[in-house]
Amino acid sequence: MPTTTAAVWRDPRSWPEAAATLWRRSLRFRTITITLLLTTLAIFITSVIMALVIQNNLFESRRDEVLSDALRAVAEAQIRVDSAEVTDDPAGLRALWSDVQDTIPRASSSSRVIAFPIDDTPVGSGVQGFRTDLSADLISPGLRERVVSFPDRQSWQSIAIPMPDGTTAPGIVVGQQLFLPGVGAFEVYIAYDLADSQETLQFVQSTLWAAGFVLIAIVAVISWLVLRLVSKPIIEASETSARLAAGDLDVRLPVHGEDELATLAQSFNAMADSIEAQIKELGELSLVQQRFVSDVSHELRTPLTTIRLAADMLNDQRDQFDATTARTAELLYTQVQRFETLLSDLLEISRYDAGSVQLELEPTSLAELAEDVIEQMRPLAEERGSELRLVAPGAYSPVEMDPRRVRRVLRNLIGNAIEHGERHPIVVTVDSNQYAVAVGVRDFGLGMRPADAERVFDRFWRADPSRQRTIGGTGLGLSIALGDAQLHGGTLAVWSELAVGTNFVLTIPRDHDQREGTSPVPLEPQDAIVDVGPMTQPIQLTELREIYFDARAEDES
Known part of the structure; x- marks a missing residue:
């Protein structure tokens, strides 16, 4: 039972096949698909590039802001240290250092600060490193090495800052040196949270992707509308040309506009x-x-x-x-x-051309019919030096056919085989299967070229115009035979090869309305039987050409 369109789309396994079929048959589907794919690719590439550019610009802007903020905070702390009158009094140093610890978080926008002494602090000064909301584990050895190596420069590094809820947020840690008179230099690190910049970036990216999907939908709608406007006349032209080819000569295309x-x-x-x-x-x-x-x-x-x-x-x-x-x-x-036969054939051809031929069907055994025709043609074959052989493994059960017309086809095929068989045996094969019955007439004569075999059913055509008919054919027999086969809903096919022979196969379906299935008699024979001297033996087709030319040479000598 044929599969409906709804059933095809309900089964996901059939989608690829259905899409491939639609791709082959629908110009509109191919155009819209290609347009959407190229548009999607262009929008995807544009969105990715824009997202990367925005991300880099946003990060660089935030990084410059962080570096400026850290530089200002440490500079303000350094100014307070330089302007203070610090002596070797440990209490004054501790008070000054405590002021520095308060100044840096207050002067910057981040409270995450940590400081390490570069060298050991003097004994009794009471000045040590400090940290505020920043773990020393976040400061990598590489960053500390750069800060120590370049006292007059800032160094920075991207880090992941732990959040109170257990998650992490992107951040930047900036390090530089702070000098405390009487004590020495300190490494000061300030960490900045970039969560707000990350949120901004995510918002921009989601906006870009949403805009991209909306743009794809808009392009799809516009493409469908434009393509419908353009393809509708093309589809009308295709359908109209198909109807014209089918024989509806009155069909015409509507004309709109002047484009x-x-x-x-x-x-x-x-x-x-x-x-x-x-x-x-x-x-x-x-x-x-x-x-x-x-x-x-x-x-x-x-x-x-x-x-x-x-x-x-x-x-x-x-x-x-x-x-x-x-x-x-x-x-x-x-x-x-012969003139009377020619007139009869001409009348038969005129009936075919006029479409006034009617079959007189009756149950007939094709094997018995072939046997009768062979017996009728045997004297003529013996006169011509050919032997008629019947091979009938099947086709004995009756099939609806017109016996008069089938008999005429067999007489014509066997007569042609006798005419061109070159005194070799002629094998008539009758067989059947569940679809059809068939009869093949095989000779081992001169054979024909492929170009000649294509024209063998043309009226009054001969492969060799110089060769005279000795049996008395009119040149219309094969054309009439083909018409008789087609009237039965069957086929009449020919296979031929030079110096090998010719095989005609008539196939008649058991049911004239059901013409599917293969013929029980193969068109191209796989082996053959010819007379070689006094003996008869089966040989392969590849050997026939050599045997044929050897036999011809012996006859001429």
């Missing part, structure tokens, strides 16, 4: 008018031709009947004539018979 699509529609309509006129003219000529052939054939039958009677009388009395007159009477009789 390129309107010009296309006008050109298409003009082409359709021209095709319709030519087809009608050809149809009228065909009808005239059919009527002419039919009328001529009927008109010739009356005088031909008279001539036939006269030829019969002369042929019956030819023994009373001299040799020349007797031969003339015999030739007249033979050619009148």
